[in-house]
Amino acid sequence: MIDVQNVKKAFNEVNAIDGVSLHVPKGQVKALLGPNGAGKTTLVRIMTTLLRPDEGSVEIAGFNALKEQEELRTKIGLAGQYAAVDENLTGYENLYMFSRLYHLPRKEAEARAANLLEEFHLQEAADRPAKTYSGGMRRRLDLAASLIAEPPVIFLDEPTTGLDPAARRDLWDIIRSLVDKGTTILLTTQYLEEADQLADSIAVLNKGKIIAEGTADELKAASGGNVLEVTLKNEADVESARSILSKIGGQGLQEDREQLHFTVPIEGNANSLVEVVRSFDASGIGIVDIQLRRPTLDDVFLALTGSSAESLAEEQVPTGKTMGKKSQH
């Protein structure tokens, strides 16, 4: 349903998208994972005809994004950070207007707006201007607007960024119900957990390139499975702690000497934790804190690129969004 071949896009001679190919089969969910400024939004804008690529081809639902824009637009829905609803209109007015702009007849538009409000639990706020909505409600309205034409392909650009955990889970449920209906979805996110929860497969985007692709488990395996964090009691133990950790842990041991803090990817499960604790105990190394946790996007990045997602985001190239403003409602 989504077929992107070797797409390139430069802004002011900086490559924002540098040769990306993506393929999403019908009914699948693909997550595009990457830090701020990795090029996620630019790529979504290219796939939804808002931005022309310099090179490469894009085909969505059988239509060419460069030549058959009108037809393509009837097959897609776009929701997320940058494609907004009208704040001055009520929820109902927004959905009615967008329905009419999809050229539904008047009666049908009225019915569609009412149905969507109900489906997205917005009936009570139906007659309030959207600017009075909470962040979660606004995203739901936004998502509802993108579903008016029941498009077979949906693009969700950071659908949950800036939402509280409850609103996020709410939105995840809605996205899952779309998947159940057989919709093909491409979603961008900064959170590995979100990609993990929703996607069949994940493509990791960094500096305009896809640097890894696979299921969440495969990506975590690439970063060495779980992550062990230890904080020592005494500075004198740093050397011996390091040698124990590098023996048990995988590649990519990180240490913060001042905080006496070590982070290391670890292949195994709780057994490795026990092993570390035993070895530390045997060598008489005191521990303030020790924990085994699942890898975050940052850990995956560290394993894939050797530098953290945060430091990558800081040196990022310009993105393709129209304006600088980032709505964090």
Place this chain on the structure above:
Amino acid sequence: MKHLVTLLRAFFSDTWQIAKRNLIRYRRSPRLLFFSTVQPIMFVLLFAYVFGGAINVPGMSYIDYLIPAIIVQTVLFGAGNTAIGIAEDLKKGVIDRFRSLPMSNAAVLAGRTFADSLRNVFVMAIMIGVGYAVGFRIQTSVGEALLAVVFALLFGFAVMWVMALIGLAVKESETAQMASFVFMFPLTFASSAFVPIETMPSALKWFAEHSPVTYEIDVLRGLFVTGNYMDSIWWALVWIVGILIVFFPLSVRMFRKLS
């Protein structure tokens, strides 16, 4: 042929939907409408009472001379709102959503200019009312007065397309506001709006004589007051049509090429 009819129907329907959304905005924020009328009213009162005693214009009272000019000035300055509104929509991402829909591209701009023209009808009604309160009198026929209103609306509509292009180009509402002012202040003052052109130095006089603002104001004065408008009406029309022919396609093209 059938294709063309479908396209046109879609264009008008889309335009109406966008216009409606912009009108709802005025209804929901009455302050916006209030302040867009306060400014012209202020101008009427200031010019009438501050300059009215000092400036003599041959053949008519200063207030009759002034009101047609302030109407033109108001539609000219009011067009700046078109640039600001479009820049705001761009920033908030609403335009991105419109562009992802299978709707007419031109309709997003046409809906905006249409709604802003309806706002002009409202503002003009109030101004003529205030004008009457301070001594302005229409001295021609109802038909001529109505034609004057139509000319003012058309001129405002044409300038809005210039402003649409500015809004799309600068993409920031503050910048759009500044840009429209830079463009409009000299146009308004270097015209027959507030003082007779004859008093200006020669280069300025030449500019003012050929300015679209002067032609529109002269037509409005003729249609409202003196009955003498045949000299300027065709040039006034040429300017309106000319601006539209150039800026309508430019704006729509710019909208299509947004990135």
